Amino acid sequence: IGFDGTVWGGEESGVAAASRRLFERLSGDPGPHRLTAFVNRRVMGILAPAATHSTTRLVVVHSGRRAARIAWQQLLLPTLARQHHLDLLYNPSYTVPLACRVPLAVTVHDLIVWKRPDLCRRGNVVHFRTLLGASARRSCVITVPTETVAGDVVELGEVLAGRAPG
Numbered sequence: 517i518g519f520d521g522t523v524w525g526g527e528e529s530g531v532a533a534a535s536r537r538l539f540e541r542l543s544g545d546p547g548p549h550r551l552t553a554f555v556n557r558r559v560m561g562i563l564a565p566a567a568t569h570s571t572t573r574l575v576v577v578h579s580g581r582r583a584a585r586i587a588w589q590q591l592l593l594p595t596l597a598r599q600h601h602l603d604l605l606y607n608p609s610y611t612v613p614l615a616c617r618v619p620l621a622v623t624v625h626d627l628i629v630w631k632r633p634d635l636c637r638r639g640n641v642v643h644f645r646t647l648l649g650a651s652a653r654r655s656c657v658i659t660v661p662t663e664t665v666a667g668d669v670v671e672l673g674e675v676l677a678g679r680a681p682g
Contacts, residue, residue, distance in 0.1 A: 519535075621656060
């Protein structure tokens with residue numbers, strides 16, 4: 517199971533901190549699974565103590581800041597997923613690499629870029645509005661934190677497909 521951990525480290529958002537803690541907990545006892553996290557160097561000091569299990573690997577990548585990280589996810593992460601023989605690639609931050617041939621899972625934490633774009637950075641609005649619908653359709657599994665978000669995701673899917681919400 518691979519994790520796109522490129523949003524971890526530095527001044528983490530709530531999404532980044534929650535997904536990093538999930539990886540830390542799972543890496544403590546991965547059961548029969550092999551865990552691979554693709555991370556930037558800045559997070560190695562934080563994650564190294566958690567990644568001591570023999571089936572947990574940290575792979576340092578250079579994904580850069582926002583625009584570079586988006587390009588890295590879409591263009592380079594699919595190759596890394598194949599090279600590391602992943603059975604599943606988990607993307608904790610709304611979007612997935614659309615060209616990836618490995619099964620994908622994504623977490624959609626909220627749909628604030630549609631509901632309240634005035635509260636978001638313009639770059640996030642453009643990024644998530646461009647890729648979130650396709651990411652949801654491309655993923656085998658979509659996880660959400662609440663029933664409300666689940667309903668929002670279903671409604672958004674209907675809107676993006678050109679159907680009126682039920």
